[in-house]
Amino acid sequence: MAKRQTRYVCQSCGRITPAYMGKCPKCGEFGTMKEEVMVAETAVTAKNPRALRQPASHPLRLADVTADGFERLALPLAEFARVLGGGIVPGSLVLVGGDPGIGKSTLLLDVAALVANLHGPTLYISGEESARQIKMRADRLGVQAKELFLVTETNLNVMLTHINEVKPVMVIVDSIQTTYVEDKTSSPGSVSQVRECAGRFQELAKTAVSPLSWWDT
Ligand SMILES: [Zn+2]
DSSP states (O other), rough: OOOOOEEEEEETTOEEEEESSSTTTTTBBSSSSEEEEEOOOHHHHHOHHHSSSSSOOOOOOGGGSSSSSOOOOOOOOHHHHHHTSSOOOOTTTOOOOOTTTTTEEEHHHHHHHHHHHHOOEEEEEESSSSSHHHHHHHHHHHHTTTTTTEOOOHHHHHHHHHHHHHSSEEEEEETTOOOOTOOOOOOOOOOHHHHHHHHHHHHHHHHHHTTEEEEEE
16 A cells, blocks of 8 residues: 655745645745645556666766767747757757747747758647647648647646657647646646656656767667
């Protein structure tokens, strides 16, 4: 039987406390501490193939590491490329933030189409829009890209399956707020879910593109 443990996470600042508190000891907000049930690590690993897989990393001699794989992917979208330091760095994870309705999804669809046309398969995962809705938006933008793949998904493990199938050069997840992992009892968009999902994407980004090969294909 898995040992169950409870902790409380502030939905505002992420502070974790072992007992419930009406006021967050860090940010001082009231009523933000939400209960979270943690399943003991052993219970998760037994069912979790991530823990059983072969290590994706292996030590290399400095002399054997080529910098070729870290060349930035060119992007003919000057301002966006400039924000990223001149292009997209393979193996990197970029968080695009901003107020609702300012056009993040539209900008990212545009970026996805450019990358798909220039560099190869690109996967756009939406948690809110159906593929048909995205297609309609793409049509309005005049976006065309043969190598752009669309899927509506919010489950992180299913996303990883799709990523493994498409083997894209870039993945766009819209958004991290709607993404969730099954083995967390907290709801999507909560601090712990966002932290966990971002951590897994970071891990994927680092391991999927090694300095020596692209997607190991
Ligand atoms: Zn707080």
